[in-house]
Amino acid sequence: MMQMTGWAKLALSDAAATLANAGIGIDVPRNEFIYRQAERADHVFYIETGLVKIDGASPEGKMAVIGLLGSGSFFGESCLAGHTVRKTNASALLYSRLVSIRKSRMVRLLRTDPNVSRYFNAYLVRRLARAEEDLMDLRVNSMEHRLARALLVLAGMDEGPKSQSVLAAINQQTLAEIVGSTRPRINEMLSKFRRRGHVSSTGPLKVHSSLVNVLLRDRA
Secondary structure (H helix, E strand, O other): OOOOOHHHHHHHHHHHHHHHHHOEEEEEOOOOEEEOOOOEOOEEEEEEEOOEEEEEEOOOOOEEEEEEEOOOOEEOHHHHHOOOEOOOEEEEOOOEEEEEEEHHHHHHHHHHOHHHHHHHHHHHHHHHHHHHHHHHHHHHOOHHHHHHHHHHHHHHHOOOOHHHOHHHHOOHHHHHHHHOOOHHHHHHHHHHHHHOOOEOOOOOOOEOHHHHHHHHHHHO
């Protein structure tokens, strides 16, 4: 799960026109797949607006959410490393506007356009750092801590109109796949957070600032 910093938004604005002209604009309705595991991999995507879920299944069919990506993010970039088929699924959790860039075109941009190259490389560094944080969180922290952290990150991504609410787009099954738990367990923990006043007790899910106390308590 990634958020863009102010610097990242500024950097993307410098490269946005080049990226948009380099590919094909795609409008993806909410809950529709962009690609699926085992499909041919020959395009890189970046997100102009919306929210994209990257997930995958084990041979036993167990699902895991690898990332939730917002505006300014790239995905499908594994084709640049020589992968010829998709190892994950990508789907739109909100209505999303994407640009699809052919692999050969993206390679040329990275070699010849300093703005695109700088932004793309910085993005990958941030994404790697977040992946390390997520892995550490999954391995060493309690499920309560993992869920609190996931909700706080998702709440931080809610910068758009209410009709495009990130939190509203995330159901309990998706939360379970993010934090490595089960839907009944997530339901139990959300009820606990409601009783403590950390999230809204009625209506659409809203995160209150007191939820950060769950993270601070585990660090004490």
